[in-house]
């Protein structure tokens with residue numbers, strides 16, 4: 206029996222949460238939701254996830270800052286880097302580079318399309334297993 210993969214969704218917008226969770230469940234993922242970067246950092250330290258979907262714009266600690274804190278925690282503790290996929294409602298030139306520089310592995314624009322989410326999560330979760 207195939208083990209279900211766990212995804213953490215860090216997203217402050219309720220409507221975006223509902224849309225993303227519906228899509229993730231349809232794709233067979235188990236989802237936890239947090240609403241800001243600080244909660245995302247705490248959840249990643251406390252639980253084991255296969256990937257994080259990280260909204261870049263959140264109140265308080267934003268997605269870029271949270272990613273930096275998660276990477277620092279991983280380095281300090283010799284942990285395998287968690288795949289972190291940035292989510293943004295903007296589709297501006299250079300946004301992908303900003304996300305990658307912040308330590309994210311990949312980047313998707315909202316509204317999320319099922320096919321894009323499936324492709325990106327499949328790629329990073331499979332890769333993390335192979336690298337391990």
Ligand SMILES: [Mg+2]
Nearest residue numbers: 217260262263
């Ligand atoms: Mg947001």
